Amino acid sequence: MTHPHARSAAGRRTLWCAAGLTTLALALTGCGAGQATGAAAEVPLVGVAMPTTTSDRWIGDGKNVRSQLEALGYGVSLEYAENDVPTQVEQLSAMIAAGADALVVGSIDGVALKDVLADAAAADIPVIAYDRLIRESPDVDYYATFDNQRVGVQQATTLLQGMGVVDEAGRPTGAPGPFVVELFAGSADDNNATVFYEGAMSVLQPYLDAGTLVVPSGQTDFATIETPAWDPKNATARMQELLPAYTGTGVTLDGVLSPYDGISRAILESLRGIGYGTDAQPFPTVTGQDAEIDSARSIVAGEQYATVYKDTRQLAEVAVAMVHALLEGAEPETNDVTSYDNGVKVVPSYLLTPQVVTRENYEAVLVDGGYYTAQELS
Numbered sequence: 589m590t591h592p593h594a595r596s597a598a599g600r601r602t603l604w605c606a607a608g609l610t611t612l613a614l615a616l617t618g619c620g621a622g623q624a625t626g627a628a629a630e631v632p633l634v635g636v637a638m639p640t641t642t643s644d645r646w647i648g649d650g651k652n653v654r655s656q657l658e659a660l661g662y663g664v665s666l667e668y669a670e671n672d673v674p675t676q677v678e679q680l681s682a683m684i685a686a687g688a689d690a691l692v693v694g695s696i697d698g699v700a701l702k703d704v705l706a707d708a709a710a711a712d713i714p715v716i717a718y719d720r721l722i723r724e725s726p727d728v729d730y731y732a733t734f735d736n737q738r739v740g741v742q743q744a745t746t747l748l749q750g751m752g753v754v755d756e757a758g759r760p761t762g763a764p765g766p767f768v769v770e771l772f773a774g775s776a777d778d779n780n781a782t783v784f785y786e787g788a789m790s791v792l793q794p795y796l797d798a799g800t801l802v803v804p805s806g807q808t809d810f811a812t813i814e815t816p817a818w819d820p821k822n823a824t825a826r827m828q829e830l831l832p833a834y835t836g837t838g839v840t841l842d843g844v845l846s847p848y849d850g851i852s853r854a855i856l857e858s859l860r861g862i863g864y865g866t867d868a869q870p871f872p873t874v875t876g877q878d879a880e881i882d883s884a885r886s887i888v889a890g891e892q893y894a895t896v897y898k899d900t901r902q903l904a905e906v907a908v909a910m911v912h913a914l915l916e917g918a919e920p921e922t923n924d925v926t927s928y929d930n931g932v933k934v935v936p937s938y939l940l941t942p943q944v945v946t947r948e949n950y951e952a953v954l955v956d957g958g959y960y961t962a963q964e965l966s
Contacts (some may be wrong), residue, residue: 590869594892596903599624604908604935606632606742615767616900617777619915625919628771630692631649631661631662631663632650632661632662632663632689632829632915633662633664633665633683633686633687633688633689634657634662634663634665634689634690634691634692634911635664635665635667635679635680635681635683635684635686635688635690635691635692635807636650636653636654636657636664636665636667636689636691636692636693637667637676637679637683637692637693637694637695638650638666638667638668638669638694638718639668639671639676639694639695639696639720640668640669640670640696641668641670642670642671642819642882643850643878643880644878644880644882645800645878645879645880646668648717648900649668649900651669652900652901652903652904653666653692653718653791653904653907653908653922654666654899655903656905657908657911660908660912662911665683665686665688665907667679667683669696671817671819672695673696673698673707676695676700677700677701677703677704678697678703679685680693680704680705680708681700681704681707684704684707684708684711684713685867685956688708688713688847689712689915690715690716690914690915691708691712691713691714691715692716692718692907692911693715693717693718693722693723694718694719694720694775695717695720695777695778695872697725697777698721698722698723698724698777698778698779699719699724699777700777701722701725701900702724702725702727702741703714705722705725705727705728706725706727708727709726709727710809714729714730714911715727715728715729715913715915716729716730716731716732716905716910717731717732717733717905717935718732718903719731719732719734719735719740720732720733720778720780721780721781721928721930721931721935722930723779723930723931724930724931724932724934724937725932726932726933727936728933729914729935729936730922730935730936730937730938730947731935731936731937731938732906732907732910732918732927732937732938733780733901733903733937733939733940734898734905734938734939734940734941735807735939735942736780736783736784736787737783737786737787738787738788738942739783739784739877739896739898739942740783740784740785740786740787740788740789740791740847740942741791742791742844742845742896742942742944743784743787743788743845743876743877743894743896744787744788744790744791744792744845744875745758745791745873745944746873746875746888746893746894746944746946747769747792747843747844747845747873747893748791748792748795749873749894750843750873750875750893750894751763751767751769751842751843751872751873752803752898753765753767753795754959755768757842757866761961763800763839763897764800765795765797765799765801765802766799766802767798767800767801767802767842767843768802768803768804768839768840768841768842768843768846769801769802769803769809769841769845769912770803770804770807770814770827770830770841770842770843770844770845771788771792771808771812771813771843771844771881772813772816772823772826772845772846772851773785773810773814773815774815774818774845774847774848774851775814775815775816775818775849776811778813778818779804781810781818781847782810784847784877785810785813787845789808790945792845793898794956796808802819802835802914804809804830804833804839805833806828808871812872813826814954815847815848816845818848818850818851819850820850820853820854821844821850821854823850823851823852823854823855823901824855824858827842827855827859828858829841829860831858831859831861831862834965835862836926840869840872841859841872842872842873843872843873843874844872844873844874844875845875845879846874846875846876846923847875848876848877848878849876849877849878849879849880849882849883849892849895850880851869851876851878851880852874852875852892852895853883853886853892854876856886859872860869865891868875871891871893873893873894874879874892874893875893875894875895875896876892876894876895876896877893877895878896878897878898878905879895879897879898879945879959880895881894881960881964881965882963883895884945884950884954884960887945887946887947887950888947888950888965888966889903890947891960893946894944894945895944895945895947896942896944896945896966897943897944897945897953897954898925898940898942898944899940899960900961901955901959904938905942906938906940910938920936920938921938922937922938923935923937923938923939924936924938924939925937927939927941950965
């Protein structure tokens with residue numbers, strides 16, 4: 589069965605004014621195919637909309653998607669919206685107006701793109717949701733991501749392992765506790781944040797119920813512990829509000845569930861300010877995600893306990909393969925057609941497997957895997 593947006597390589601094509609054309613503004617000038625030889629070439633245009641350059645991982649995502657698309661001969665318009673939803677909507681509208689043949693979208697707000705994606709559908713432009721599910725829209729064709737439920741499970745499991753509540757295999761050690769923890773979640777406008785939280789709480793809730801884990805702040809529900817825009821500054825502000833419980837009270841913080849490396853580093857810096865990170869008062873177990881280089885270095889230094897590594901090179905490969913299949917008239921490969929209901933439809937998805945990185949395995953995973961060099965992490 590051919591997907592309705594699949595098309596042959598001889599189908600819709602975007603005219604580029606010059607071989608070196610890389611900006612959307614130039615694409616909008618509309619140079620024709622009848623110009624001098626070599627002045628114009630028919631190549632498909634793929635619009636790539638990414639959320640922000642404030643996170644290392646999104647910079648890497650954009651570079652990987654663009655380079656892999658260009659290696660296949662596609663023209664690419666890569667735009668970052670710096671976590672501003674109206675800007676992302678405008679960028680997508682411009683890509684549609686420029687005649688994009690496909691869109692790859694790492695959304696800022698998972699429910700804010702309904703109208704602009706309807707415009708894409710009206711222009712017969714397929715849409716690939718990249719890592720973040722786009723919700724409340726029937727015009728999302730495919731979804732490329734990691735197993736986000738597993739990410740949350742891995743974060744919670746590493747939190748318990750770092751505190752000695754479970755062993756390396758995830759089996760309870762019988763340590764009675766109570767272990768003192770605080771919980772952080774991601775941004776409410778990102779569907780993934782909820783999935784991470786639900787995965788983590790599926791592991792942690794039994795230990796909270798049993799009293800093995802205690803949360804002095806009492807803050808455990810998603811709405812209370814979310815971090816708007818995934819912004820480390822917001823995490824710092826909340827952590828500062830929590831610190832009085834651990835300053836001069838005799839209460840030691842044993843662990844923090846953090847959903848993202850930028851938040852993890854903000855938490856660690858806040859704790860450093862009240863004396864943690866010394867031989868006398870080591871840092872608590874702090875989790876993370878994305879294997880950002882500064883957090884990888886922190887793990888090597890024995891500060892951040894763990895991160896969940898999501899190889900963005902692989903994610904880019906999946907998204908690019910989906911685009912290529914659609915533009916060649918084929919059906920993209922998926923491995924999950926049931927899990928990701930965006931409120932309007934179940935979006936066919938390809939899920940990659942995330943991997944935990946700690947001080948014990950960072951060389952084998954990150955260095956031997958070619959993600960970072962040993963020198964970069966030293």
